[in-house]
Amino acid sequence: xxxxxxxxxxxxxxxxxxxxxxxxxxxxxxxxxxxxxxxxxxxxxxxxxxxxxxxxxxxxxxxxxxxxxxxxxxxxxxxxxxxxxxxxxxxxxxxxxxxxxxxxxxxxxxxxxxxxxxxxxxxxxxxxxxxxxxxxxxxxxxxxxxxxxxxxxxxxxxxxxxxxxxxxxxxxxxxxxxxxxx
Amino acid sequence: xxxxxxxxxxxxxxxxxxxxxxxxxxxxxxxxxxxxxxxxxxxxxxxxxxxxxxxxxxxxxxxxxxxxxxxxxxxxxxxxxxxxxxx
Numbered sequence: 299x300x301x302x303x304x305x306x307x308x309x310x311x312x313x314x315x316x317x318x319x320x321x322x323x324x325x326x327x328x329x330x331x332x333x334x335x336x337x338x339x340x341x342x343x344x345x346x347x348x349x350x351x352x353x354x355x356x357x358x359x360x361x362x363x364x365x366x367x368x369x370x371x372x373x374x375x376x377x378x379x380x381x382x383x384x385x386x387x388x389x390x391x392x393x394x395x396x397x398x399x400x401x402x403x404x405x406x407x408x409x410x411x412x413x414x415x416x417x418x419x420x421x422x423x424x425x426x427x428x429x430x431x432x433x434x435x436x437x438x439x440x441x442x443x444x445x446x447x448x449x450x451x452x453x454x455x456x457x458x459x460x461x462x463x464x465x466x467x468x469x470x471x472x473x474x475x476x477x478x479x480x
Numbered sequence: 481x482x483x484x485x486x487x488x489x490x491x492x493x494x495x496x497x498x499x500x501x502x503x504x505x506x507x508x509x510x511x512x513x514x515x516x517x518x519x520x521x522x523x524x525x526x527x528x529x530x531x532x533x534x535x536x537x538x539x540x541x542x543x544x545x546x547x548x549x550x551x552x553x554x555x556x557x558x559x560x561x562x563x564x565x566x567x
Contacts, residue, residue: 301523
């Protein structure tokens with residue numbers, strides 16, 4: 299199994315069980331920005347506590363759970379980490395939190411057709427908002443790339459509104475000033 | 481100290497011009513690509529990068545067995561994770 303098969307495989311498993319999801323992290327910033335390497339696929343799922351516990355069964359034997367339940371620090375949601383058997387590639391699954399922006403972004407998710415399955419992604423605006431909240435160097439680079447590639451297409455009022463609530467408005471403006479006219 | 485030095489550094493104008501031109505090319509290429517194909521490149525690039533890291537490990541440890549090289553690769557990836565989390 300390779301990263302493509304793992305990502306599509308998880309999407310298929312979630313779709314089969316009618317579990318709503320978003321493919322977030324590096325995959326979503328690659329979708330809207332400039333492609334870069336990523337060692338994992340991050341899924342956010344809207345499930346009950348019992349369904350979340352049962353994820354290893356849903357994903358099947360190709361995904362070995364290496365971290366059971368831990369807390370993601372930004373929004374305090376639960377996460378599980380899986381190693382894709384026979385590879386160094388990982389899959390992280392986060393339970394959708396009650397955080398207002400997490401909830402809103404789930405409502406705006408967009409669908410990408412893969413032929414044999416569907417993959418759901420956050421909007422470009424929500425990728426920017428999420429990445430600013432994480433604030434690591436690679437996240438800031440991703441924000442600049444998404445804003446540059448998507449220049450003229452993003453809804454600034456939506457981004458600004460959430461950034462003001464999250465305290466990331468200053469960082470947004472710092473990066474915005476570096477977006478070239480391409 | 482290191483951070484303030486990093487923030488105040490500005491590349492020479494000729495270097496900056498080259499950086500800007502390379503970035504412009506990257507942006508235009510990204511806009512021309514199919515978004516789904518672009519998205520899937522992340523994992524493929526990771527696999528390609530691993531090939532180079534493994535080659536480097538073998539080069540630095542000529543007598544090491546395949547198992548030892550895999551162990552060293554695991555160590556490298558663990559270190560990368562630690563560095564990412566410490567930023």
